[in-house]
Structures are given as C-alpha cells and as structure tokens.
Amino acid sequence: MESYLQEIIRQALLEIGAEENQIPPIKIEKPRDPSHGDAATNVAMLMAKTLRNNPRNIAEQITAKIRSDSSKVKTAEVAGPGFINFRFADDYLYSELASILEKNTEYGKSSENSGLKCLLEFVSANPTGPLTVGHGRNAVLGDTVARLMEWTGAEVEREYYFNNAGRQMRMLGLSVQARYLQELELDAGFPEDGYEGAYISDIAKELVHEHGDSLANEADETVFKEKAEKVIFDDIQNSLKRMNIVMDSFFNEHTLYEDGSIQKVIDTFRGKGLAYDKDGAVWFKTTEFGKDQDTVLVKSTGEPTYRLPDIAYHANKLDRGYDLCLDIFGADHIDTYPDVINGIEVLGYDKSKVEVLVYQFVTLMKDGKPFKMSTRKANFVTLDELMDEVGEDVTRFFFLMRSPNTHLEFDVNQAKEAGEKNPVFYLQYAHARIQSILRKVTELEAFDGSADLSLLNHESEISLIKKLMSFPDAISGAASVREPHRLITYLNELAQGFTSFYHDCRIIGTEKNLMHARTMLAEATARVLANGLGILGISAPDKM
RNA sequence: GCGCCCGUAGCUCAAUCGGAUAGAGCAACUGCCUUCUAAGCAGUAGGUUUCAGGUUCAAGUCCUGACGGGCGUACCA
Numbered sequence: 244m245e246s247y248l249q250e251i252i253r254q255a256l257l258e259i260g261a262e263e264n265q266i267p268p269i270k271i272e273k274p275r276d277p278s279h280g281d282a283a284t285n286v287a288m289l290m291a292k293t294l295r296n297n298p299r300n301i302a303e304q305i306t307a308k309i310r311s312d313s314s315k316v317k318t319a320e321v322a323g324p325g326f327i328n329f330r331f332a333d334d335y336l337y338s339e340l341a342s343i344l345e346k347n348t349e350y351g352k353s354s355e356n357s358g359l360k361c362l363l364e365f366v367s368a369n370p371t372g373p374l375t376v377g378h379g380r381n382a383v384l385g386d387t388v389a390r391l392m393e394w395t396g397a398e399v400e401r402e403y404y405f406n407n408a409g410r411q412m413r414m415l416g417l418s419v420q421a422r423y424l425q426e427l428e429l430d431a432g433f434p435e436d437g438y439e440g441a442y443i444s445d446i447a448k449e450l451v452h453e454h455g456d457s458l459a460n461e462a463d464e465t466v467f468k469e470k471a472e473k474v475i476f477d478d479i480q481n482s483l484k485r486m487n488i489v490m491d492s493f494f495n496e497h498t499l500y501e502d503g504s505i506q507k508v509i510d511t512f513r514g515k516g517l518a519y520d521k522d523g524a525v526w527f528k529t530t531e532f533g534k535d536q537d538t539v540l541v542k543s544t545g546e547p548t549y550r551l552p553d554i555a556y557h558a559n560k561l562d563r564g565y566d567l568c569l570d571i572f573g574a575d576h577i578d579t580y581p582d583v584i585n586g587i588e589v590l591g592y593d594k595s596k597v598e599v600l601v602y603q604f605v606t607l608m609k610d611g612k613p614f615k616m617s618t619r620k621a622n623f624v625t626l627d628e629l630m631d632e633v634g635e636d637v638t639r640f641f642f643l644m645r646s647p648n649t650h651l652e653f654d655v656n657q658a659k660e661a662g663e664k665n666p667v668f669y670l671q672y673a674h675a676r677i678q679s680i681l682r683k684v685t686e687l688e689a690f691d692g693s694a695d696l697s698l699l700n701h702e703s704e705i706s707l708i709k710k711l712m713s714f715p716d717a718i719s720g721a722a723s724v725r726e727p728h729r730l731i732t733y734l735n736e737l738a739q740g741f742t743s744f745y746h747d748c749r750i751i752g753t754e755k756n757l758m759h760a761r762t763m764l765a766e767a768t769a770r771v772l773a774n775g776l777g778i779l780g781i782s783a784p785d786k787m
Numbered sequence: 788g789c790g791c792c793c794g795u796a797g798c799u800c801a802a803u804c805g806g807a808u809a810g811a812g813c814a815a816c817u818g819c820c821u822u823c824u825a826a827g828c829a830g831u832a833g834g835u836u837u838c839a840g841g842u843u844c845a846a847g848u849c850c851u852g853a854c855g856g857g858c859g860u861a862c863c864a
Contacts (some may be wrong), residue, residue, distance in 0.1 A: 276807070285806065288844065298844065323807045324844065369864075410863070524862050535789065535860080542862040549864050577791050578859045603792065604858075607801095645800065648792060650857070652799060657813075666812060670828050680823050720803060732801065735811075742827065751823045765823095787826070 245271045245313060248282060248329060252741035255308035258288070259301075265293045266664070267747035273713065280320070280328030281709060283302045287325040298325025301344045303345045335453050336708045337696040343711055344766045345693075351714045351774050355720070357396030362560050363389045366490075367404040370475040371415045372440055374482045374626040376726050377573065380605050380651060382626075383642040383780070384727065385571040386488045388600065390778045391722035391730070397567075401489070404556060405498040407472055409546070414438065416468025423467060446474050460595045487780040494559075496552050504555040505547065509540065511590055532585045550579065553585035569598045569725070577601055600725050602647040608654040633658040634782045640667040643779060666735070670776060671776040671784055677769040678785040680750055684762050687751070694759035703744040705765060714771050718778070727779065734775045741768050 249269045267289050270587035274283045279390045287302035288621065294301055299642050302321040309319050340383075345352050363387025368378050389399045406412070413754055422444045450458060450470055458466055482488070499505050509525060512518035517528045523543030527550070530537055560568045572580060580599050588594045607614040607624060625715065628636050644666065645651045657665060681720045684690060699708065717733035750761045773783040 272803070272806085274807075275810090279807065285845095286805085292842070313862085406864080409864085447839080522862080525835090526862095539862045544862075548862070574792070574858050575864095576859090579864095601792080613808090630856085633814070649795075649800075654799075656811095657799090665826080669812090670824050672824080676824055678825090683823060716803080724804075729803075730800085732803095743829095745823080746828055749823070787824075 244331070244335075245283070248284070251284060251309050251311055251316075252305065252327075253282060254310075255305045256286070258308045259304045261290065261294065265290070269686075271718075274326075274328065277706065277709070277753065279326070280318075281331045281608045281705070282329045283326050285326060287321075287327060291325070291681060295687050301325065302327050303406065309784070311489060331709075333697065336705065337699070338700075339712050340696055340708050340764065340767060343770065344763060347770060348513075348774065350383075350770060351377065351718050351778075352396070353715050353719050354396040355719055356392060357393075359397040359567060360565045361392055361397045361399045361567045361569060362402055362563070363392070363569045363571070364402045364404055364560075364566040364748055366479075368408050368479065369411060369751075370436060370472045372475060372478065373410050373442060373478050376605050376607055376626060376653065377631055379486075379578075379626045379629065379638065379640045380602055381571050381573060382483060382488055382575050382602070383486060383639050384602055384647060386486070386489050386675055387639075387643055387727040387779060388569065388571070388722075388725050390717060390780065391725075391727065392717050394778060395722045400491045400565075402492045402560075404494045407551075412468055412472070413464065415443075416464030417472050418443050418473045418548055419446050419450070419467040420461070420464045423450050425460065425727060426451045427459060429459060432481075442478075443471075443474070446471050449474070459734070478627075482630075485627070485630055486639055487635075494556070497561065498536075499552050501557045504559060505552060508551060508555050508558070508586070508590065512540075512586075515589060517589055517639060519608055527582065527586070529582055529585065532581070538582060550582050550586070551620070553583050554590070557583055557587045558590050558592060561587065561596060566596060568597045572596070572599055574603045580736075598725075600647060603650045605642075605651045605653055606650055609655070610656060614655075629655075636671070637665065637667050639780050640731070646728050646729050668735050669781070670738050670772060672787055673741050674769055674772045674776070674783045675785060676745065677741070677765045677772075677786040680765055681762065681769070684749055684758070690759060690762065692763070693759070694763050695756055696760050696763065698757050698760040701744075702749050703740075703747040704761070707740045707744045707764060707768065710737050711767055712773050714775070717775075730775060730778060734779075737768070737771060737775070741772075 248271050251268050253266060257263065267286065269284060269286050271282050271284055275282055286297040287305060288299055291298045301322060302325045306319045306321055306327060311319065313332060315332055316329055317332045317334050318328075320328050320330075322328050331780070346352075363385055366374075366378060366382045367375060374382070384470045385713065386401070389401055392399050393688045413437055414436055415435060418439075420429055421433045421437065425433075426444075426447050447467075449727045450467070480490075509518060512527065517531060518540060519526055519528070524539050526537045526542035527540045528537050538550065539548050557568065570580070576599075584594050584597055584599075607629075613626070626638070631643075633655065641653050641658055701706070714733070714737075717730055721727055721729040723735075744764070748761055750765060752756055752758075753761070769783075
C-alpha cells in the first residue's frame with residue numbers, strides 16, 4: 244500500500260510541474276488521530292519552498308491530479324496546514340483481513356532484515372551468584388530484541404559471555420571453602436570480601452554430602468570454585484529457561500588468552516602508538532578519542548582490566564562474520580563501552596557493526612517503598628524469587644513495558660495483583676475471551692472458515708481490522724529502534740479495539756453469515772494477540 | 788568539575804527517528820452483570836510537557852543556558 248501511494252503521489256507531482264530531482268522521499272505515515280484518515284503524507288509542505296507556493300495550494304493540486312485505483316483508495320483529501328489524507332477502500336480492508344488469516348502464525352513477519360546475521364550478547368553475568376532483578380531486565384530485553392529481529396528476517400544468535408577466572412571467582416571459591424570447613428566445624432574464618440549469600444552455604448553442604456570431610460585438606464580453593472561454578476551456572480540457566488530464554492552459545496573469556504588474540508590487541512595498539520607503558524601498567528591512549536584520561540589495559544600486577552578482553556571479544560565476534568553485534572548493557576557501563584568501540588576501530592573493524600543498547604536501572608517497589616539491594620550481602624532479590632512471587636509472564640511483561648532508557652519501577656504489589664490493576668492480564672484476557680467464543684461457535688455447528696467479510700461494516704469492526712493491519716509495522720518499528728515496549732503499546736491498543744468490538748457487535752446469536760464473518764475477525768484478532776505475546780515471550784492462554 | 792540518561796495528569800509511564808486537538812494505566816468520581824469471560828465497558832475530572840531563550844510552515848521531540856534527579860567518572864567487573 245505504501246509504495247502504491249508513493250507512486251501515485253509522485254506521478255501527480257510530476258504532472259503539476261515538479262522536476263524529478265526535486266521530489267523528496269515521500270513519507271507515508273499513519274495519522275495519530277484516526278479521524279484524519281488511514282494514511283497521510285506531508286509532501287506538500289516539504290515542496291512548498293521549491294515550488295514557491297503555499298502548502299495547501301500544492302496539496303490541492305496534487306489531490307486533483309491523483310488517479311487512484313478505487314479498489315484501494317476511497318478518498319484523498321487536503322487537511323490542516325497541507326497534509327494529504329487517504330482513506331482506504333473497504334474492499335482493500337477485507338482482502339487484508341483474509342490474508343492475515345491465511346498467514347496465520349507467520350503474520351507480522353517482514354523481510355527488511357533478511358540476510359542480516361546478528362549476534363546478540365546479553366545477560367553475560369559471571370557465575371558468582373544467582374541472577375538478580377537487575378540481570379532480569381537485561382535478559383528479557385535481550386531476548387525480546389532477538390525475537391523482534393528474527394521477526395524482521397534477521398538470523399540471530401544469542402550469546403552469553405562470561406569469565407570464570409580472575410579475582411571474583413577466586414573469592415567465590417574461597418567463600419565456599421570457608422563454608423565447607425565451617426560445616427565440618429573446622430572453623431577457618433571467612434574471607435573479608437567473601438560472598439555471604441545463603442547459596443554459598445548450600446553449595447558447601449552439597450560438597451559435604453558428596454565428599455564428606457575428604458576435601459578438608461585441599462591446598463587451594465580450586466575444587467570449591469569449580470563446584471560453585473557448575474552449580475551456579477545450572478541455576479542461572481534454569482532461571483533463564485523459566486523466562487523462555489535459551490542461549491545459543493556461551494563464550495568463555497579465557498579462550499581469548501589461549502588463542503593469543505589479547506596479545507594481538509596490545510601489539511596492534513603499540514604498533515599504532517596508541518598503547519604505552521607507565522608505572523608498570525599498559526595504558527590505552529583514550530585521550531586520542533576525546534576522553535579526559537588515558538585508561539589502563541593491563542594492571543601493574545599483569546592482570547588485564549576487563550576492557551582489554553572485551554575489545555578482543557568484539558573483534559572475535561566480527562571475525563565470525565556477523566553484520567551486526569548487539570550488546571545489552573546496564574547504565575553502569577555507559578561510560579566504558581566507547582573504549583571498546585574505539586578499540587575495535589583501531590584494529591581496523593567497521594565500528595558501525597557494533598551497537599550498544601543501554602538500559603537504566605530497576606527499582607523494586609514493595610508496599611510503596613523502594614527495596615534497596617546490595618549484591619554480595621544477603622539482601623538482594625533473585626530473579627527466581629521474583630518469579631515465584633509474581634509469575635513468569637508478569638516478570639517478563641514488567642521488564643518490557645517501559646522504554647529501556649528510563650528507570651524502571653517494578654511495583655511488586657501491582658504485579659502480584661491478579662486483577663484489574665495488572666496490565667499483563669488485559670492482553671491475555673482478550674485472547675482467552677476470544678478463544679472461549681470460538682469454542683462456542685464450533686459447538687453450535689461445523690464452521691468451514693469461510694465467510695463474506697464485506698458484512699463487516701460496523702465502525703468497531705472497521706477500526707479493528709485497521710489495527711490488525713498495522714501489526715507488521717508495529718513489529719518493524721519496535722525492532723528498528725530496539726524498543727520492545729512499543730509492541731506492548733500496540734497490543735494494548737489492539738486489545739482495546741477488540742473489547743469495543745466485543746461490546747458493540749455480538750457474534751453468537753446474530754444472523755449466520757454475519758456471525759461467520761465476525762468469527763473470522765475474532766479469530767484474526769486472537770492470532771495477532773498470540774503472535775505478539777509470543778514475541779514478548781508471554782503465554783497466550785485459552786482460558787483464564 | 789567532566790561524561791551519559793532523564794524531567795510530560797496526584798503516582799507510574801506513552802507519544803510512530805519535527806507533524807494536525809499531548810495519550811494510557813493506577814488513584815478519584817458517576818453509571819453498566821436474567822445476553823458470547825465484569826480480569827470488562829461507557830463517561831467525568833485531572834496539563835503553561837521543570838524554567839528561559841533560539842532554529843521553521845510546524846517543537847514534548849532539535850540547539851544553547853539554567854534548575855532538579857539518576858548513573859558513571861578505579862591499576863573493580
């Protein structure tokens with residue numbers, strides 16, 4: 244439809260004397276206010292200067308010249324300061340509705356990103372403890388962006404990047420070891436910066452159960468660290484699975500040391516004069532890229548800072564041939580990822596292939612008060628605890644319903660509310676309602692799934708059809724800006740459109756042909772709701 | 788101090804990469820269940836989009852400067 248409109252407008256512009264090269268890209272958009280029509284363009288206003296005429300006059304001339312196919316476009320009118328509003332022909336709506344039903348579970352897919360190989364890196368929490376609420380937003384955002392990209396044709400791989408070496412993990416091992424010895428009543432004290440969570444004791448108890456006291460004389464923490472890593476990783480994957488998230492690959496930072504790519508980064512930087520030694524450390528000249536200070540790549544202890552492997556990791560990803568590498572980062576990384584981007588540019592990669600989606604922090608609200616969380620100490624809320632309390636669907640939905648770059652207030656009381664206060668159920672309820680109607684219709688008689696759709700001419704029916712038609716746009720819009728909450732906004736409008744149809748137009752008990760036509764409209768609505776909820780990773784129940 | 792994000796109804800947030808009369812949910816108020824799920828619907832009220840300038844046919848959106856909040860600003864990840 245869009246390209247059709249662009250073409251007839253272009254023809255009209257040529258007829259009123261515009262030169263081919265004066266015509267700007269003709270933008271067709273959907274007016275916010277449906278009373279303005281189904282599609283609109285501002286091209287007359289854009290042409291005002293070049294044609295030396297006022298926008299309304301130009302718009303009048305264009306509409307006078309437009310020769311449209313009456314089976315597609317009903318009217319073209321000038322409005323406001325010079326908008327041209329189009330109204331679709333009814334026949335066009337009916338044929339679109341039929342095609343929605345035909346495409347079924349595929350409806351909403353587009354091909355704008357087809358052929359795009361995309362690597363989406365997210366979660367990437369080191370295995371030092373269970374996933375927390377903060378990781379939850381990361382995980383759900385990442386997975387949903389992945390699904391959106393897939394629906395627009397991209398080939399997406401989900402990757403989890405982790406580091407199981409280094410100080411953090413050593414501390415984890417020492418903490419488990421200490422708890423283990425305490426279990427055996429061989430009090431060895433507890434490391435100062437150790438992990439105090441109850442899960443550490445659980446792991447220690449498991450070790451006592453499996454090995455008795457045979458590990459009491461271990462020289463170092465290795466055994467304990469390895470056990471902890473395994474247990475915690477299992478736990479993390481289990482949490483992800485509860486949220487319908489399955490990773491395609493796990494990338495261990497350690498491999499970057501083994502294959503020499505870390506060293507290669509340093510060598511290249513040195514070769515270009517962008518790395519140097521000072522005070523026993525290796526520095527990256529980030530001042531060359533507009534930063535206030537240079538930053539350390541390798542500490543004087545010989546240990547690299549996380550930036551260095553991160554640069555090597557991104558180079559590795561690009562070497563694997565992806566067209567787009569998407570990273571999902573919390574706001575605390577906001578100042579550091581430019582180093583990575585600059586780093587890979589220095590290495591000769593195309594930095595436009597790396598894109599970072601930053602999300603702001605989550606505040607958990609309980610009984611009207613913010614719930615303060617500190618890691619390491621025992622008072623954090625794990626994702627599992629949250630899901631136990633409010634359910635998986637609600638958890639996913641709440642993480643998605645706000646724009647990534649605003650702070651998310653997660654109100655546990657509202658989330659626990661099974662009823663009207665909870666926005667998740669509105670969507671699921673609409674779906675369940677339709678399924679209930681569809682069950683009743685098939686109980687009445689065998690329905691072969693064909694109907695005269697032109698009987699659908701009630702105002703509520705027409706606007707519902709139009710809403711269904713804009714589903715693919717809602718998906719590609721949300722995908723292109725990587726903002727899942729836009730899809731939620733759409734689905735809310737759709738569910739609202741359905742409920743007004745539901746109240747205005749009875750299905751069961753009306754004349755048979757009309758009942759069939761309305762059944763098909765309801766079915767298409769359920770289909771779109773289910774497809775949309777599927778992208779959000781939320782269930783679409785048949786009964787509630 | 789510097790960098791990034793944010794400031795929209797009483798509260799939590801939308802607003803289709805500059806468009807037409809700034810919209811939802813919650814809270815408040817008024818109605819609606821012998822009819823397909825009331826987890827719902829219809830309606831009322833609620834705004835100088837923090838403030839001051841600027842850019843243009845058009846600014847919540849872009850630019851500059853204040854003010855207010857968040858996150859960074861480590862030889863931590």
